[in-house]
Amino acid sequence: MNRAVWVFAGLLALLLPLSLLAGRVWIDPFDVAGSGPNAAIILMELRLPRAILAVVIGAGLGAAGAAMQGYLRNPLADPGLFGIAPMAALGAVASFWFGAALPVPPQWSLPLMALAGAMLGMVALALIAGRGVSDGAGSVGSGLALFTLAGLMIASLAGALTALAITLAPNAFALSQIVLWLNGALTDRSWHEVWLAAPLVALGLGVLAAAGRSLDALTLGEEAARSLGVDPKRLLALLVAGVGLTVGASVAVAGIIGFVGLIVPHLVRPLTDRMPSSLMLPSALAGACLVLAADSIVRILPLVTELRLGIALSLIGAPFFLWLLLRLRRGQV
Amino acid sequence: MEAPGNVAARPAIVSLNPCLDAILVAIAPPEQVLALSHYSRDPASSSLPPQARARFAFTGGTAEEVLAAAPDLVLASTFIEPATRDAFERLGIRVATFGAPATVADSITQVRAVAELTGNAAQGERLIAAMAAATRPDPAARPIPTLLWQPGQIVPGEQTLIADLLRRHGFANFAAARGLGQADYVALESLLAAPPAVLLVAGDSAGQSHPLLTRLKDTRVEPFAGNLINCGGPSVMAASTRLRAIRAGLE
Amino acid sequence: MLTAENLALVRGHRPVLTDVSARLEPGTITAIVGPNGAGKSSLLLALAGLLPAQSGAVTLDGRALANLGLSERARQIGYLPQTPDIAWDVAAEKLIALGRLPHGDDGHAAVAAAITALALEPLRARPVSQLSGGERARVLLARVLAGEPAWILADEPLAALDLAHQLNLIAHFKACARGGQGVVLVLHDLALAMNHASRVLVLHEGALVADGPPDIALAPAVIEKVWGVAIQWLGEPGRKALSPV
Numbered sequence: 001m002n003r004a005v006w007v008f009a010g011l012l013a014l015l016l017p018l019s020l021l022a023g024r025v026w027i028d029p030f031d032v033a034g035s036g037p038n039a040a041i042i043l044m045e046l047r048l049p050r051a052i053l054a055v056v057i058g059a060g061l062g063a064a065g066a067a068m069q070g071y072l073r074n075p076l077a078d079p080g081l082f083g084i085a086p087m088a089a090l091g092a093v094a095s096f097w098f099g100a101a102l103p104v105p106p107q108w109s110l111p112l113m114a115l116a117g118a119m120l121g122m123v124a125l126a127l128i129a130g131r132g133v134s135d136g137a138g139s140v141g142s143g144l145a146l147f148t149l150a151g152l153m154i155a156s157l158a159g160a161l162t163a164l165a166i167t168l169a170p171n172a173f174a175l176s177q178i179v180l181w182l183n184g185a186l187t188d189r190s191w192h193e194v195w196l197a198a199p200l201v202a203l204g205l206g207v208l209a210a211a212g213r214s215l216d217a218l219t220l221g222e223e224a225a226r227s228l229g230v231d232p233k234r235l236l237a238l239l240v241a242g243v244g245l246t247v248g249a250s251v252a253v254a255g256i257i258g259f260v261g262l263i264v265p266h267l268v269r270p271l272t273d274r275m276p277s278s279l280m281l282p283s284a285l286a287g288a289c290l291v292l293a294a295d296s297i298v299r300i301l302p303l304v305t306e307l308r309l310g311i312a313l314s315l316i317g318a319p320f321f322l323w324l325l326l327r328l329r330r331g332q333v
Numbered sequence: 334m335e336a337p338g339n340v341a342a343r344p345a346i347v348s349l350n351p352c353l354d355a356i357l358v359a360i361a362p363p364e365q366v367l368a369l370s371h372y373s374r375d376p377a378s379s380s381l382p383p384q385a386r387a388r389f390a391f392t393g394g395t396a397e398e399v400l401a402a403a404p405d406l407v408l409a410s411t412f413i414e415p416a417t418r419d420a421f422e423r424l425g426i427r428v429a430t431f432g433a434p435a436t437v438a439d440s441i442t443q444v445r446a447v448a449e450l451t452g453n454a455a456q457g458e459r460l461i462a463a464m465a466a467a468t469r470p471d472p473a474a475r476p477i478p479t480l481l482w483q484p485g486q487i488v489p490g491e492q493t494l495i496a497d498l499l500r501r502h503g504f505a506n507f508a509a510a511r512g513l514g515q516a517d518y519v520a521l522e523s524l525l526a527a528p529p530a531v532l533l534v535a536g537d538s539a540g541q542s543h544p545l546l547t548r549l550k551d552t553r554v555e556p557f558a559g560n561l562i563n564c565g566g567p568s569v570m571a572a573s574t575r576l577r578a579i580r581a582g583l584e
Numbered sequence: 585m586l587t588a589e590n591l592a593l594v595r596g597h598r599p600v601l602t603d604v605s606a607r608l609e610p611g612t613i614t615a616i617v618g619p620n621g622a623g624k625s626s627l628l629l630a631l632a633g634l635l636p637a638q639s640g641a642v643t644l645d646g647r648a649l650a651n652l653g654l655s656e657r658a659r660q661i662g663y664l665p666q667t668p669d670i671a672w673d674v675a676a677e678k679l680i681a682l683g684r685l686p687h688g689d690d691g692h693a694a695v696a697a698a699i700t701a702l703a704l705e706p707l708r709a710r711p712v713s714q715l716s717g718g719e720r721a722r723v724l725l726a727r728v729l730a731g732e733p734a735w736i737l738a739d740e741p742l743a744a745l746d747l748a749h750q751l752n753l754i755a756h757f758k759a760c761a762r763g764g765q766g767v768v769l770v771l772h773d774l775a776l777a778m779n780h781a782s783r784v785l786v787l788h789e790g791a792l793v794a795d796g797p798p799d800i801a802l803a804p805a806v807i808e809k810v811w812g813v814a815i816q817w818l819g820e821p822g823r824k825a826l827s828p829v
Contacts, residue, residue, distance in 0.1 A: 023522050024520050024522050024523050024526075025522045025523060025525070025526040036526050036527070037525075037526070037527075037528060037551065038525040038526065038528060038549070039526070041525060041545060041548075041549075042522050042525050042526065045543075045544075045545040046521065046522060046525070046543075046545070073671035107542065176485075185539075187538075187539055187540065188520075188521045188538070188539040188540035188543050189539060190543050190544050190545065191544070192544060213685060216682060216685075217682055217685050218671065219670060219671045219672050219674065219679070219682065220665075220669070220670065220671075220679070220682060220724075220727070221665055221667075221668075221669035221670075221671075223629070223634060223663070223665045224663065224664075224665050224669075226634050227632055227634060227658060227661070227662070227663030227665075228658050228682065228683070228685045228686055228731070229654040229655040229657065229658030229659075229685060229686045230654075230685075231654055273674060273675060273678055274672045274673060274674045274678075275672065275674055275678055276672070304518055305486075305518045305520075306520065
């Protein structure tokens, strides 16, 4: 177990109880019953599921980011690049129109359609990029380049269709719902969302972990990795399934939350031996810490309404990305 | 006194506002109304009954559609674009604007004004009588602290029509008692920390659809249709019916 | 025995190899030479099982490579690509340990043996970014050796190295051959092929034009025909140099 795992596991253990204190309403941890009516309900039905959801989503996004960077051999990769998150978002937006037609209770139609969107994105990616995967038929590096381009294309297509959906919004109310939801948030989530997201993220994490050793081999390059017995098609399938599940589940319950997958592996890498497989568990833990901390902060910021988590992370993430680019230019990454 | 059947003497009207649409549908003969606003086409935001919707034409609110209909009078809200309003008047089309009524009395005044302008005074008075009857306050009713949670989790202020309706039907404005004003935001946690006796939920944010709202011990949670809040005029009766039903369920 | 039988390879409509056959023996160093674009790298990739042929087959000990499982093939054949393309600044020994992937174990003994064989002991914990070109080349070769493959296929392993490092690496390849492994090297430098390989395959525009001991395969007549230069070999066997006439 490397240092990074201990550091971030310890940090998480510290943040989790602290996050239960964060909110508009002050609850005395040593006298919950005396902190007002419904204080226990606030803790158990609002703050606790929200904290757990933050941990689950952060873990999924962090691990997905580490896996992506390992696969693309590029420290600037982010799960959002692959188009999975925008496709999940498109599915969720489509549920505002077609959700009523599904034979499920209305509150499930959005998450289910978001997952369907993520699956569709995964399948499209595997179909397009899978053909370029090196069986040696293309030039060196064409597999990865095709993968990145396919992901970008799917992302921009999904974004365009979502924008179209926004202009076709039946009324101003639906429009504001869509726009609000696209900026991710964990506000007022419940245990239902936890039961939906947690198993899917756990499954996704398992799938990504299975890809660890193959990602390690990719350190040497595509050809060398294949010479070590790595099956590029299997690796692609694992990656797409793992990222699809973790990111899809996150978008399904919280809307689009970005930058976690980009930032977290960078924080973690210096504390590990830098092999992709060593990064995954610490990235999951660090992602959980990041999202939990950010969500706790947005709950206590004295703004009129809660600052949406997606926006808060973008405000942190964009300058971080810039700093990263500058460091890269100076050859220090 | 106008002749009830003499539609030709009345001005032809286009309405650009959903609340004014509802008043027109209630008091004016369909032949007089050239078009209603596009908001009334959508069942979620309109307060018109479906059979009424089927009998009218609608505009998208653009000036050229209005001009093509060639009305004598356009009814709009006070927020109509100044340039659009000037364009109508340059072309000899009268524009009458109305704000949002702050009380039931205001709404009655508005209905009367619309009736006069459109030459439907008698029908207007009938509607007003129905509104007054529906909103007659019951002095014996004990006011129950109530919070109306609108879309976006905001609450109405004291000087709004819906607040007046709530008062008349025996619901005390809990938000005002807690110092909240018009369009102030109420988070779910804040609500739970100081819960009202009755919570009327008119939106569907995550907090407003949260499962634990079904399990609160001291708070009665009731859904309240959003389109009952937006307008005065005829929807005052539908709102009153709903509020009376809720009140009856509490006793 | 690693055998190519009537290999024909097409890459994007361009024929890269036509009817190439060769039988490679373990315990020897075979050099593949030819002008740029002759198909040397493609032949090596095909022999490594990394590039499927349009017709013909590559067999290992009588079994077609295509029928071997990926791990089995990886255990038998180690491949060293031309350009080192190391994505992450990991410690040398971690990189070397990647060679154990086909075996699915930590293989501490094999890794340690590879480190010792290439004199990398003092460098084992150093991040690769802090290694010189020659040291990095040894680390990457150690990665291949750590897998204990029966065959070592390397694409221009000496190209970017200083003379001393070149000779050093060649000595390691010779040690591998002496130990029973089969070594196949794509080489650019004909003198290195002449002096250190026991067998040379000369490719010209995708076809095998010479196959045999270096004296024969790299005779001036062959070189004039393939490279279009009239040369002569000067010096003692094992220390020959190329000189234009």
